[in-house]
Amino acid sequence: MSWIDICAVTEIAERGARIVKTEVGCIAVFRTGPEEVFAASNTCPHKGGPLSEGIVHGRKVTCPLHNWVFSLETGEAQGADEGRIATYPVRIEAGRVLLDAGAVAAARSAA
């Protein structure tokens, strides 16, 4: 694990997301509660919609282009749709959001 400081938690709106540019493409960091964040690929597997612009509800996000819904915990598409987005370890420490760069790098070498 190599945790990298991304931003302050407060820089992400509650029930909103911001994006981080990485070697594996843009990763969206979602803030689902005051002290809860998830990181996942920003790209919907359906038509490439930017998931960081979707409406965040519970621990899920709805793609703004065609309303596909993804679990931020597992990355799985919900309901009748089939597909998955990559998810990455992320945590909060002392008000800062930390992303596991190791997992991102591993995703890159796997790709």
Place this chain on the structure above:
Amino acid sequence: MTEKLVVIGAGMASGRMLENLFELAPDAFDVTLFNAEPRGNYNRIMLSPVLSGEKSYEEIVTHDAAWYEQHGVTCRFGERVTAIDRDRKVVIALNGEVPYDKLVLGTGSSAFIIPCPGHDLPGVVAFRDLEDTTAMLEASGAPGSKAVVIGGGLLGLEAAAALRLRGMEVTVLHLAGHLMERQLDESAGYLLQKDLEKRGITVLTRASTKAIQGEGKVEKVVLEDGTVLEADIVVMAVGIRPAVSVAAEAGLEMGRAVKVDAQMRTSDPAIFAVGECVEFEGNLFGLVAPLYDQAKVLAKTLTGEADSFTPKELSTKLKVTGCDLFSAGDFAEGEGREDIVFRDPARGIYKRLVIEGDKLVGAVMYGDTADSNWFFGLIKDGTDVEEMRETLIFGPAFQGGAAVDPMAAVAALPADAEICGCNGVCKGQIVAAIEGGASSLADIKSTTKASASCGTCTGLVEQVMAVMLGDGFEIPAAQNVCGCTDLSHEDVRRLIKAKELKSQPAVWQELGWTTPNGCHVCRPAINFYLLADWPLDYQDDPQSRFVNERNHANIQKDGTYSVMPRMWGGMTDANELRAIADAADKYGAAVKVTGGQRIDLLGVKKEDLPGIWYDLNEAGMVSGHAYSKGLRTVKTCVGSDWCRFGTQDSTGLGIKLEKKLWGSWTPHKVKLAVSGCPRNCAEATCKDVGIICVDSGYQVGVGGAAGMDVKETERLVDVKTEEEAIEWTTAFIQLYRENAKYLDRPYKWVAKVGLDWVKETLADPAERTALNERFEISQSVYRKDPWADHARPEKAKSFQLVADLTQEAAE
């Protein structure tokens, strides 16, 4: 020879009787109908929905003057019958006598008024007829007005809930120790009371009214214990009494009401009676199903067919949105009677069954009434419940282990099983209608009347249709907002106002959302309802907005955005065009002229949005809101300035309208147009609001569409001046904002509520002014350029990457 039939009373029973009679023998009688109320028949049990605003009076009319005329009935509405002379066979009324061969009494009952001092003051009403309902509606109009409802039975509680929804402060006074004491035990009464108190209704039990006081009209109610309650209106809902004075004076045999035999004949063979004024084998009748049975029997008796009336078990439901209460059968305590009671206080559920021997004789359900029809069936059929006694209270799903398929249950119903209680329609009639070609719910309603009144049986009717028609009929999905709630948009809107819910968490909590914070379907709707209803209190939530509205630009298929500056009324100038051209160059945008007479800059990257907004702002332009559920454009033609046909300054009016309406949020997008003459170059006849200028003034049309549906506008009003055109347009849009369901365009909303209602509402100058004022209050918050706000450095930052790990790795 045609016989002379006189009918006294135009209520639900006599209305149904005449309908049945004309079906059996259209020309057998020459009918004269007296009614003390100055109108024909309406569905009295639907007065509660009229009071709460869920239905209009027009929707509950069952037989109007035209219907009577069509059937050759002589109507003497508003005329009271004073006596019956049985020897001469004449009815004596205020305006003279009418002879009869046969006479039908359908005089119904009147509300019981407690004869305490002050009971005759103006402002003391029963909840019995349309006059009462109108009086209550008028009293609820003034802000902060107060109502006292005397009587905590079904009717009183329906009145209280409806008045509360209308925004009144409501207190219910009930003499007994708990509400609906005849149907509920103490703890169920407590659950009901708690439910009502949550809605903001005060409930006082053991409250005995001593006097009603006021100078010239009701002002307060004084209780025996000295409590004084302020009141702008007092509703007495303590019970009804058969209205039988004319019958009694004519010397007919009486009990508590007019005694009849099973053919509905009174002690005089030429006189019949039907409905609430009837006593049969010691019973009185207050619910509608037996009244309709009586009506059917009487129609047959009159035409010489054999039939006889047998009373059936009855059930009742409380018509208060969100308060689930069902009661059927008999709850009196007695030798050999036992209760089975189920309570779940945390979920607010209470069920009570009364068993006598091996039969179920009574059932009350509160909070969960899903199985009520099954229990009612057991009561009606006198089913032996001995075998399932241990699990009876858990309902049909637990009898025999497996859950019961509702379709199988409906398929198994016998033909004489009653489906619609309001109209006494059994399964066989619905099946016959379907076999006769009915294929939609509307067909069933018009041919059988099933589900045409209170509508609670709609689901059952649809199930019968699904069983009969198989794949040919799809049961429409429940009209709830989304999976997070069982409530409909209409319910949510009403409850937000009635319970004064001013934040999203308040809505989720108070209305029992099943998800922690909604979903992409309900959140945008709730966000809109809150900001439309509480513009000064509610803080708009960008995270509950679709990406276009959050980013104030339209997202395109590749994730870039299109940006559209506002051009007031479609006008622009060389400087603006130069600024647009420069912006297109600088941010690499494609340029498209749109159907709304604007210029669209396509292909702008998200991180460039604050920059392009800043540049366009610098050139004097603001957001065109081409992305919003709000005012889009006001399209115009060149009008009298340039056009040889133009009658008025259509461009100028378009600009004025746009400057007034821009920035407002609405249930869906709203498009306007103003055409300078009937040649209609601005295509005003397919807009949400379209104005056509003519020599004499302005024709305002509404409810047009040119999207998925194409529809021409319908005329709202013709006015003489620009000011009036603007006032009407604004009032219409505000009425739409306050009432429509999220994502219904005006044409859908107008179709739902009826253009007549819209016209009638807006025709009242005071109402128009009030709507305009409320619109302006909202605009004091929302008539602002979002681009300028979002281009500020601290907001602009949020459009950028939060981190770039590609550089991090390089380092």
